[in-house]
Amino acid sequence: MSRTLWWIAPLALAGMASALSAAQAGQSSPNANGEQKANAGANAQQDRSSRSPDEALFVEKCxxxxxxxxxxxxxxxxxxxxxxxxxEARNDLTVDYVKTVARQGMGNMPPVRRGELSDAQLDRIAAYLAKAKP
Incomplete structure (x- = not known):
């Protein structure tokens, strides 16, 4: 009986490894358009190719x-x-308000330090958030 287990155990292990490999390959296999399958909700929010450089900076930092x-x-x-x-949906934010809240913090939001976000980057993000939305 124990000799039989010595033959079965490696085969079972190889089968599990093969199944795991196939499952991982199925998760990252391209779809019909050649694009990687991914979380649709995350892609809709985070990976829009039409976004402006300022929106991309907002996505990266905020x-x-x-x-x-x-x-x-x-x-x-x-x-x-x-x-x-x-x-992003608000139309009542001003550049000064966004910059003040970012640098000083508010409520549960801690202040954002210049080492994390430069003044130039904050200016761009504030301008992006302050622009009027339709």
Whole structure:
């Protein structure tokens, strides 16, 4: 009996490794358009090829907290009208307000230091958020 297990165990291990490899290949295999399959929700929010350089900077530096499912958006929704919690959708933000809140912090948001975000980068993000939205 134990000799049989010595033959079966390596075969079972090889089968599991093969199945795992096939499953991983299936997750990263290209779809019909040759694009990688990915989380559609994340792609819709984070990977838009038509975004402006300022929006791309906002996504890089701020979106982890201030996009739809971010902690900053959720915390703002508790304090104010949930429609106003989505910063990119607002049309009442001014450049000075965005810069002041970013540098000084507000509520649960800590101040953003110049080592994390330069003044020039903050100027671009503030201008992006302050522009009037349709």
């Amino acid at each position: 979106a982890m907290c201030h996009r739809r499912m971010g902690m900053g958006t959720a915390l703002l929704a508790r304090r104010m009208d949930p429609a106003l919690a989505q910063l």
